[in-house]
Amino acid sequence: MFEEPFRWMEAISTRHSYVQEKLKKGQPVFAVPYNEGSLLLSFSQQPGKIFEIYDRIALGGLGHPADVERLRMSLLDMAHLEGFNRSAQDVTIARLLQFGVAPALKQNFEEVMRAPYLVQLLLAELDAEGGRRFYRLNYDGHWENFKKGTVVAGDPKASQWLEKKIADTPFAEYDLNRAMQEVCKLWEGVQKEVREDSEDDEKDESETFTLNQAFEDWHFEAAVLSNTVKRKSIFRKASEDEIQTLKSALIK
Amino acid sequence: MSESSSAPGASGDFVGLLKRSGYQFHTPVGDASRFDTHNLTQGTTVFAFHFKDGILMAGDRRATAGNAIMYDRCDKVIPIDDYSLMAIAGAPATAFEMARVLSHNFEYYRRSQLQSMSAEGKIRALANLLRQNVGMAMQGVGVVSPIFATFDLQTNQPAIYFYDVMGAQFQIQSHTATGSGSPTIRGILEHEDLWGARPLDQRERKDAAMLAIRLLQTAGHFDSATGKAQPEDGVYPVIATVTEKGYEFATQDETAELYKESVKRGEHV
Numbered sequence: 001m002f003e004e005p006f007r008w009m010e011a012i013s014t015r016h017s018y019v020q021e022k023l024k025k026g027q028p029v030f031a032v033p034y035n036e037g038s039l040l041l042s043f044s045q046q047p048g049k050i051f052e053i054y055d056r057i058a059l060g061g062l063g064h065p066a067d068v069e070r071l072r073m074s075l076l077d078m079a080h081l082e083g084f085n086r087s088a089q090d091v092t093i094a095r096l097l098q099f100g101v102a103p104a105l106k107q108n109f110e111e112v113m114r115a116p117y118l119v120q121l122l123l124a125e126l127d128a129e130g131g132r133r134f135y136r137l138n139y140d141g142h143w144e145n146f147k148k149g150t151v152v153a154g155d156p157k158a159s160q161w162l163e164k165k166i167a168d169t170p171f172a173e174y175d176l177n178r179a180m181q182e183v184c185k186l187w188e189g190v191q192k193e194v195r196e197d198s199e200d201d202e203k204d205e206s207e208t209f210t211l212n213q214a215f216e217d218w219h220f221e222a223a224v225l226s227n228t229v230k231r232k233s234i235f236r237k238a239s240e241d242e243i244q245t246l247k248s249a250l251i252k
Numbered sequence: 253m254s255e256s257s258s259a260p261g262a263s264g265d266f267v268g269l270l271k272r273s274g275y276q277f278h279t280p281v282g283d284a285s286r287f288d289t290h291n292l293t294q295g296t297t298v299f300a301f302h303f304k305d306g307i308l309m310a311g312d313r314r315a316t317a318g319n320a321i322m323y324d325r326c327d328k329v330i331p332i333d334d335y336s337l338m339a340i341a342g343a344p345a346t347a348f349e350m351a352r353v354l355s356h357n358f359e360y361y362r363r364s365q366l367q368s369m370s371a372e373g374k375i376r377a378l379a380n381l382l383r384q385n386v387g388m389a390m391q392g393v394g395v396v397s398p399i400f401a402t403f404d405l406q407t408n409q410p411a412i413y414f415y416d417v418m419g420a421q422f423q424i425q426s427h428t429a430t431g432s433g434s435p436t437i438r439g440i441l442e443h444e445d446l447w448g449a450r451p452l453d454q455r456e457r458k459d460a461a462m463l464a465i466r467l468l469q470t471a472g473h474f475d476s477a478t479g480k481a482q483p484e485d486g487v488y489p490v491i492a493t494v495t496e497k498g499y500e501f502a503t504q505d506e507t508a509e510l511y512k513e514s515v516k517r518g519e520h521v
Binding site for chain 2: 055081230232233
């Protein structure tokens with residue numbers, strides 16, 4: 001295989017197809033700004049899509065839970081060692097990605113005899129001056145950063161649709177409740193969008209796609225990095241009160 | 253992102269992760285008798301007591317080496333996690349390092365295990381660090397005598413622990429103090445608790461904070477290693493609380509106001 005470049009490229013291409021197919025049904029995880037920080041939000045059939053990584057860094061994961069977990073642990077290890085050996089100020093997503101996870105993911109993906117990571121990650125960071133940064137890391141180590149928020153969604157069409165909507169929505173002006181409402185509406189919107197785009201014979205009528213059903217049957221996860229928190233760790237999960245307020249605004 | 257890197261996280265053991273990364277907590281000292289331990293910097297007076305809403309912890313700001321005042325802005329009450337504080341007396345070099353290890357240990361555990369470490373686990377973690385430091389303590393170059401305050405989220409109760417230098421921990425029901433100014437403070441606290449206007453654990457936050465300021469002023473009067481407040485330079489004691497809402501430090505402005513009120517003569521609260 002390795003002495004024949006075409007076969008190697010074909011193997012990589014097949015790997016891309018394999019991973020993308022596996023990720024396609026993953027539910028989106030959103031990261032957007034709001035007036036006091038950054039919000040991460042997701043619905044899922046199993047809990048465990050949004051996590052705290054370090055004092056000012058949060059993670060959203062889509063894909064195989066075991067792979068999300070391995071990468072989460074790697075990020076935790078790197079962040080805490082760096083924070084301990086140097087300073088919390090030296091722990092940034094850009095450094096964790098550029099010098100840590102991204103090269104290792106790329107190497108893993110190109111070693112065609114090893115199982116690839118079935119994962120897409122979303123990272124959000126809120127610096128001490130209130131600056132928000134959002135990053136998206138792909139299973140092959142490629143990463144991008146965004147200023148206005150972003151999303152990981154297994155389906156490329158859904159991802160593109162959501163990215164445009166996020167870029168067009170002034171999330172940074174919204175309070176937390178409004179931001180959560182708008183993200184939930186985007187989540188519901190993309191369910192319909194993807195269904196309408198797909199062929200009739202591919203439609204799965206049993207799939208949950210309304211907000212009512214999602215709140216009823218699935219796990220709702222939301223967390224914020226809030227610049228109003230006076231402690232060193234600024235990550236917190238949305239409170240029960242905040243979730244109830246959100247539900248009462250959205251579910252009629 | 254090595255395959256083995258997931259092992260420490262599986263148990264949330266940050267100390268194990270540190271060791272695997274090559275970190276050495278205690279550098280062995282060959283012949284400690286060659287050190288003049290009087291020239292090593294020491295932190296002094298800290299204390300904690302139960303008040304109405306939780307625990308108040310406070311400390312003066314002085315660090316000394318023998319007769320020399322090394323520093324007058326030392327923060328000896330250190331946040332460890334959202335619900336825990338540690339007050340240190342002894343060698344700041346060792347104590348600050350312990351606090352950093354402990355803080356990362358608790359946070360790493362909480363983030364990796366997706367739940368907070370139990371209060372008992374936190375209390376033992378500090379005891380383990382002290383036990384590992386026994387060699388240094390016995391040589392007189394790294395003695396640390398900490399007080400640990402935490403709010404137990406399972407029992408919904410605040411808890412104060414005092415440690416000896418070998419790591420034995422003692423739960424304190426009312427009050428404790430350590431460092432060179434502690435004899436004065438312990439005496440006054442006991443008196444206040446038994447015969448004061450109200451027992452310590454019935455006092456409001458403001459009353460408790462004012463008592464803390466007066467305690468340190470008094471200790472500073474009798475102990476040269478305990479620093480009094482220096483309002484002209486903006487140097488005030490560190491005062492913090494641990495309640496069911498987590499830890500909270502009094503701001504500089506708040507402490508300045510409390511100080512003014514506390515040191516007035518003949519107007520006791």
